[in-house]
């Protein structure tokens with residue numbers, strides 16, 4: 220399978236999936252979301268001998284800096300809901316993938332990037348990684364499951380603060396809060412990720428899949444929260460404030476929100 224924005228490498232039973240839009244800090248445009256869907260629905264499940272997957276970002280600066288804000292022009296309430304639902308569906312495929320998926324977070328993991336890392340089963344961060352849900356700065360909310368999964372990792376109080384302020388966490392804070400499993404120097408990131416996955420590869424695949432599905436089952440009561448997020452995201456993409464927020468980002472200035 221060939222991709223525009225993903226590169227896939229196979230190494231000792233581990234597929235290394237690199238999101239490759241370095242100039243846009245690996246922002247998830249529509250094409251990349253489509254390719255992630257293809258990868259998890261059609262490509263990865265059909266490769267023999269694969270035991271696990273690493274997702275990382277191209278370049279030294281970003282894992283993924285979010286959804287592609289430059290594609291937000293023209294979004295309204297209806298297609299905002301569709302955008303959110305499409306991404307949520309792909310991220311759910313990652314979360315329920317029966318083999319371990321590990322995010323090797325090599326820099327900024329913001330908005331949809333933090334949501335992508337949270338949809339993975341494990342997270343290893345380099346010391347320069349930064350995590351956050353800055354959507355409120357654009358007049359929107361997270362739409363790829365961030366309002367639901369952040370609570371699962373850091374608890375309601377801290378999640379509420381991070382979602383309301385848009386503040387970033389550095390790698391150490393993210394580790395202390397339980398958002399990431401390990402923090403390592405940037406040069407050791409992939410080696411650490413591989414060593415964790417190689418250890419898991421010595422276990423029984425049926426047991427590994429059973430752990431993943433059982434841990435996920437604990438959170439299934441929360442389905443309504445994800446639906447609520449889609450609707451609430453669509454409500455924000457129907458506002459004037461959202462247009463102002465996205466335009467301000469592109470024009471590299473502070474947004475002036477009015478509540479309309």
Ligand code: HXC
Nearest residue numbers: 243244246284285286287288289303329330331353362363
């Ligand atoms: C499109 C992006 C981008 C994004 C960065 N770029 N983030 N393009 N979408 N999310 C582009 C910039 O426009 C710039 O391109 C280039 O990448 C380098 O970024 P800079 O801003 O110049 O770098 P720097 O000053 O180092 O700041 C890094 C940064 C900042 C802090 C990560 O780029 C930033 O705040 N990005 C936006 C983060 C964000 O708000 N993410 C949430 C998006 S909403 P040019 O061409 O100008 O050089 C979201 C919703 C998900 O994710 C749910 C949807 C349903």
